[in-house]
Amino acid sequence: MGLLMQIRPKPLAAWALAACLLPSAAAGSPSSNVAWTVETHRLVQRADSKIGAKLETIETEETYACTACHGPAGATPDRDRYPTLAGQVAAYTYKQLRDYKDGKHENRRMQAAVERLTDEQLAALSAWYASQPLPVVDVNEEDEISPATVRLIYRGDKKRLIQPCASCHGRWGQGAIIDVPAIAGQNVPYFVDTMRDYASGKRANDVYSRMRIIAAALTREEIEELAVYYARLGNKISSGGLKQANAE
Ligand code: HEC
Ligand code: HEC
Incomplete structure (x- = not known):
């Protein structure tokens, strides 16, 4: 981090250089294998969330159920460094699950969890989480922004x-079409961790280095x-306080 901060991007040239260098740092391979073709969109859009609801509880000899770590419906935010999944953009979740499965986003526990699942099953899980309301997350009320x-x-x-x-x-941190995640309502330690991982290049599955450069x-x-x-913004949204959030 310290080193990265010393090389603050100067004009465009530095940015363009970083954009060229970062993806190739990952051994010359693309940052993700997910291509947003018509087929991929259909797979995610037509996925059955009811199947996802069943899949998240299945435990095997090799791995725990999703719910053991993420809570029922991906909404247990209190466990340090475990992302909340409820209310997430389906296409984003699908891309992440594929990236773990393909080894594009290295994480031992997640790789073990998704290894056995087909693309259809990953899409069903994504649809299930997307259909769930944003959870309320723990946040220190004394921290100032x-x-x-x-x-x-x-x-x-x-x-x-x-x-x-x-x-x-998005204005509310709600995410956007294709692969831009909702970040409102994300658990604070995970948010901080994953931003640091982007900054150091440990997480390198962001296409075009969009997040690595910023982080x-x-x-x-x-x-x-x-x-x-963003944790507070999510809590405002989930408690129906959008109007107050708008006033800020
Ligand atoms: C043993 C604990 C564990 C299990 C079981 C587990 N996860 Fe995870 N999951 C994690 C951790 C830890 C992370 C954060 C990893 C990282 O920093 O990349 C994560 C990350 C994720 C992400 C990325 C979220 C984001 O915002 O980018 C998704 C999606 C996800 N898990 C879904 C699932 C699903 C679906 C299952 C079941 C098939 C599952 N997880 C099982 C621990 C677990
Ligand atoms: C140019 C568009 C763009 C901008 C600007 C941008 N992001 Fe992102 N962000 C993305 C995309 C795309 C992803 C998903 C990348 C991937 O697949 O890993 C992402 C991912 C993230 C994640 C990880 C979410 C998760 O669940 O793992 C966080 C946190 C985040 N962004 C925070 C921020 C913050 C804070 C800012 C402003 C300082 C910002 N982003 C600016 C496009 C952007």
Whole structure:
């Protein structure tokens, strides 16, 4: 992290260079094998969430059930570093599950969990989580968010070539079409961890390095504040407080 921060992107040239270098750092292979063809879209759109609801409880000799770690319906946010899955964009979840299965996003526990599942089953799980309401997550009410961090979310930072988070993740952090995840309502320790993994390149399954470049340009404090901001935003949405959120 320290090293990455010293090489703050200067003008466009530095950004373009980083964009070229990062994907090839992963042994010259693409960051994901998922291609958003008509077939892939259909697979995700037509998936049966009821099948997903059954699949998440199945335990085998090799692996625990999804619910053992993520909670029923992917909504147990209190376990450190385990992402919440409820309310997530289906296409994003599908891409992540495929990336774990293909070894594009290395994680021993997740690889073991999805190894045995077909693409249809991964799509069914994604549809199931997408159909669930956002969970309420634990967040320290005393943590303050600086105005500079809020600016970063809605206006970005031209000097560091950071696009506003909201321009991709949406005004409410609700995610967007294809593979942009909902980040509102994400558990704070996981959010911080995964941003650090993008920054160090340990997580490299983001197509076009969209997140690796941004995460590497952020400070640790900014990442922590962003995580708290989005956790609170999710809690406002899940408690029906969208209007209050809008006023801020
Ligand atoms: C032994 C615990 C464990 C089990 C069992 C498990 N997971 Fe996970 N899951 C994790 C952890 C830890 C992560 C975060 C890994 C990382 O940082 O990449 C994760 C990440 C994920 C993600 C990525 C979320 C995101 O926001 O990017 C999805 C989707 C997911 N799991 C779904 C599932 C499904 C579906 C199953 C069952 C088939 C399952 N998990 C089983 C622990 C588990
Ligand atoms: C250019 C579009 C874009 C911008 C701008 C952007 N993101 Fe992302 N973000 C993405 C995409 C696409 C992914 C999913 C990448 C993947 O497949 O791993 C993602 C993933 C993430 C994740 C991981 C979610 C999870 O469940 O694992 C977090 C956290 C995140 N972004 C936070 C942010 C924050 C905070 C900002 C602003 C500082 C931001 N993003 C700006 C496109 C963007």
